[in-house]
Amino acid sequence: MSALARAAMDPPAPAPIFDLARTRGRGPADTFRTFAVSARLGWQLEANWTDPFLFFVYSVAKPVSSALILVVMLEVIGGPAGRSFRPFVVVGSALWSFVISGIAGLAWAILEDRERYRVLKYIYVSPSDFLVVLIGRGVARLVVGLAGVVITLVVGVVALGVPFDVAVVDWPLLAASSVVGLGAIIALGLLMAGVCIQTRQESWSYPEAFAGALFLVTGAVFPLAVLPAPVQAIGLLAPLTWWIAGVREALFPGGPDSIGGPGSLFAALLGHPSPTGSEIVIALLATGGVATLAALAVFRLSDRRAKRAGLYDRTTGS
Numbered sequence: 001m002s003a004l005a006r007a008a009m010d011p012p013a014p015a016p017i018f019d020l021a022r023t024r025g026r027g028p029a030d031t032f033r034t035f036a037v038s039a040r041l042g043w044q045l046e047a048n049w050t051d052p053f054l055f056f057v058y059s060v061a062k063p064v065s066s067a068l069i070l071v072v073m074l075e076v077i078g079g080p081a082g083r084s085f086r087p088f089v090v091v092g093s094a095l096w097s098f099v100i101s102g103i104a105g106l107a108w109a110i111l112e113d114r115e116r117y118r119v120l121k122y123i124y125v126s127p128s129d130f131l132v133v134l135i136g137r138g139v140a141r142l143v144v145g146l147a148g149v150v151i152t153l154v155v156g157v158v159a160l161g162v163p164f165d166v167a168v169v170d171w172p173l174l175a176a177s178s179v180v181g182l183g184a185i186i187a188l189g190l191l192m193a194g195v196c197i198q199t200r201q202e203s204w205s206y207p208e209a210f211a212g213a214l215f216l217v218t219g220a221v222f223p224l225a226v227l228p229a230p231v232q233a234i235g236l237l238a239p240l241t242w243w244i245a246g247v248r249e250a251l252f253p254g255g256p257d258s259i260g261g262p263g264s265l266f267a268a269l270l271g272h273p274s275p276t277g278s279e280i281v282i283a284l285l286a287t288g289g290v291a292t293l294a295a296l297a298v299f300r301l302s303d304r305r306a307k308r309a310g311l312y313d314r315t316t317g318s
Contacts, residue, residue: 038136101145
C-alpha cells in the first residue's frame with residue numbers, strides 16, 4: 001500500500017483542546033490593549049453612578065475644600081505674614097489629592113474585584129498580565145486626582161490671589177518632577193495593593209491611612225524643618241518629598257522651601273540651605289527607583305504567597 005493511501009486511511013490527529021501559545025499574547029500590542037481596556041473599565045466603574053457634572057463636582061470638592069481650610073487656618077494664625085505661604089499650602093494640598101488617588105486606586109482595585117464583584121480570581125487566570133490590569137484600573141482614579149489638582153491650583157490663583165506667572169515656570173523641572181513622581185506614586189500604590197492581597201476586613205482604610213502617614217513626613221503643608229531630625233530623615237528618603245518640592249520650585253521659583261531652611265537636616269548634611277533643581281531631580285530619581293524596586297519585590301512576594309494560600313479565591317466579607 002502506498003504512503004498516500006495509508007495517510008488517507010489513518011484518522012486525523014485530534015485538534016488541541018487549548019492553544020498554549022495564545023496565553024503568551026502578541027507582545028507590546030497585547031500589553032497596550034490590556035492597559036487601555038483596564039483603564040476604560042476603571043473609569044466606567046468610577047463614574048457610572050451619577051451624571052458627569054455631579055461626578056465632576058464630587059471629584060474636585062474634596063481637594064478644593066481642603067485647600068481652602070488650610071488657607072483660612074494660615075490666614076487666622078499667620079495674619080498678613082502668612083499670605084506668602086499661600087502658594088506653599090495650595091500646591092501641597094492640591095498634589096496630595098493626587099497622591100491619595102494614586103495610592104488608593106491600585107489597592108481598591110484589588111478589594112473591589114475580590115470583595116464587591118468577586119471576580120479577582122477570574123481576572124488573575126485570564127491571559128492578560130495581572131500587573132498591567134491592576135495599573136490600568138488605577139489610572140482612572142489618577143485621572144480624577146489630576147482633575148482635582150488642576151482645579152485646586154486654578155482656584156488658588158483666581159480666588160485666593162496666589163501669584164502665578166507662566167513666564168517664570170521652570171518647565172524642564174516641572175516635566176521631570178511630574179514624570180518621575182507619577183512613577184513613584186504608582187509604585188506606592190502597587191505596594192499597598194500587595195499588602196491588601198494579604199489582609200482582610202479593614203483593608204479599605206489602609207491606603208488612606210498609609211497616605212495620611214506620608215502626609216506628615218513629606219512636607220505637603222509644612223516644612224520638614226519643624227519636625228525632629230529622625231523624622232526629617234524619613235522624609236528625605238521618601239520620593240514624594242522630592243516630588244512635591246520639585247513641583248513647588250518649578251511653579252513658584254524662589255518660594256518657601258519644604259526641604260531646607262534654617263535648622264533643617266538637609267542644610268546640616270549638605271552645607272547649603274535649600275536644594276537646587278538638579279539636586280531635587282537626582283534625589284527623586286534615586287528615591288523613586290528604590291521605592292519602585294521595593295514595591296515590585298513586595299508585590300511579587302505577596303502574589304506568590306496569595307497563590308500558595310488560595311487568597312485569590314477567598315472573599316473575606318469586608
